[in-house]
Amino acid sequence: MSYDVDAVRARYPALADGWAYLDGAAGTQVPTAVIEAESAAYAAGIGNHGGYFAASARSDAHSRAAREAVVDLVGAPSVDGVALGPSMTALTYRFADGLSRTWRAGDEVVVTRLDHDANVRPWVQAAARAGATVRWAVPTLPEVELPVEAVTEHLTDRTRLVAVTAASNVIGTRPDVRAIADAAHAVGALVYVDGVHATPHAPVDVAALGADLYATSAYKWSGPHLAAVVGDPGLLETVRPDKLASSSDAVPDRFEYGTSPFAQHAGLAAAVDHLAGLAEVAAGLAGQSAGANAGRRPRLLASMAAVEAYEGALLRRLVDGLAAMDHVERLGSPARQAPTVWFRVRGTSPDDVAQHCAKAEVNVWSGHNYAWELAGLLGIRDSGSAVRASLSCYSSAEDVDRLLVAVAGLG
Ligand SMILES: Cc1ncc(COP(=O)(O)O)c(C=O)c1O
Numbered sequence: 001m002s003y004d005v006d007a008v009r010a011r012y013p014a015l016a017d018g019w020a021y022l023d024g025a026a027g028t029q030v031p032t033a034v035i036e037a038e039s040a041a042y043a044a045g046i047g048n049h050g051g052y053f054a055a056s057a058r059s060d061a062h063s064r065a066a067r068e069a070v071v072d073l074v075g076a077p078s079v080d081g082v083a084l085g086p087s088m089t090a091l092t093y094r095f096a097d098g099l100s101r102t103w104r105a106g107d108e109v110v111v112t113r114l115d116h117d118a119n120v121r122p123w124v125q126a127a128a129r130a131g132a133t134v135r136w137a138v139p140t141l142p143e144v145e146l147p148v149e150a151v152t153e154h155l156t157d158r159t160r161l162v163a164v165t166a167a168s169n170v171i172g173t174r175p176d177v178r179a180i181a182d183a184a185h186a187v188g189a190l191v192y193v194d195g196v197h198a199t200p201h202a203p204v205d206v207a208a209l210g211a212d213l214y215a216t217s218a219y220k221w222s223g224p225h226l227a228a229v230v231g232d233p234g235l236l237e238t239v240r241p242d243k244l245a246s247s248s249d250a251v252p253d254r255f256e257y258g259t260s261p262f263a264q265h266a267g268l269a270a271a272v273d274h275l276a277g278l279a280e281v282a283a284g285l286a287g288q289s290a291g292a293n294a295g296r297r298p299r300l301l302a303s304m305a306a307v308e309a310y311e312g313a314l315l316r317r318l319v320d321g322l323a324a325m326d327h328v329e330r331l332g333s334p335a336r337q338a339p340t341v342w343f344r345v346r347g348t349s350p351d352d353v354a355q356h357c358a359k360a361e362v363n364v365w366s367g368h369n370y371a372w373e374l375a376g377l378l379g380i381r382d383s384g385s386a387v388r389a390s391l392s393c394y395s396s397a398e399d400v401d402r403l404l405v406a407v408a409g410l411g
Helices: 007-010 015-016 032-044 054-074 086-101 120-132 147-151 177-188 233-237 260-283 298-323 350-357 370-375 397-408
Strands: 082-087 108-112 131-139 159-165 188-192 215-219 227-231 328-329 342-346 365-367 384-388
Touching: 007 260, 015 082, 032 054, 032 260, 054 215, 054 227, 054 233, 054 260, 054 298, 054 350, 082 328, 082 370, 086 120, 086 131, 086 188, 086 227, 108 260, 108 328, 120 131, 147 177, 159 177, 177 328, 227 233, 260 298, 298 328, 298 397, 328 397, 350 365, 370 397
Parallel strands: 108 131, 108 159, 159 188, 188 215
Antiparallel strands: 082 227, 215 227, 328 342, 342 384, 365 384
């Protein structure tokens, strides 16, 4: 299927500055539809939620629309199982707090050295408070794969939780989450999946993944700086984080601290609508296709499949281009991956590479990118870690080539 990236890019006003935004793993730009939805929410008037007046009802409608949008995006079981929050990190701390209250000395949790620290440290710290033991699943080197056995060898009848990523935010590695989840469930453990880096790049179905809880951040998929954790409402009922005596104990409200950013909830729903339309936009059929009348979930599945295929081809261009340079060392070579590469340039520090790229108007990140354990495992944490280039649904071949030319210039 053809993918007209120029038509996609035209939806993102920030791209008009001409820079190559290869920093999507740290946050994407937002389309006009999101900007307009947030602006319209403010212009129409919003109030705090749960009141008797229209502005309050509008806020409640924005929150409901945001939860419905997340349900469609990841195939969540129900709107009552969607907890919204300021970031995946904040939400994961809340769930670690709540879930660990039933952990006892001798219980075990499994975390990985592949994961972003936001799916490691909250569990490690909660385990320490509960007296539970932490078991570490270690990726293979130099491929940086996370074979199923690397996780399942740590499972015992005392395992309470397995925390694993659906895609590494630096190497891109996509472990076989389903197989890991099946094994974890067989010993009675819960599975908390970090879907922050996976969600923007492929269709997601939390049930098919076997995730009991799945975390995703909207600002990685063209939305505002918000996140969600989804799970079965019945499971959420059993999780009791700290909360105010005066705030709702209903699920999922009990996980949503303080007053919500209602206008951003409108933006989140608009971002999911935008993603649902991407396949039609990329095919030059926006607004005309019969697809536009289909349900949002099937349109999202079609769009994310189109994004996955497009980004996969662009990733090959990037990987091949870097591989052709003797002075570049790419870290990891996973068989199945999100479109993100981590690399080092011989003789130039990662920070210097990123600064050099910025002079060429290319956005890339340098440093550990919160892949704290992995940077340690690879032995690069004390030397600036690496440079990360990540592709998004709006990345173009010209973006990739500009990066390759800039990096070639360091040889
Ligand atoms: C894979 C992954 N997990 C978790 C996080 C943390 O997300 P948030 O910034 O929403 O806390 C990030 C952010 O970069 C990420 O890439």
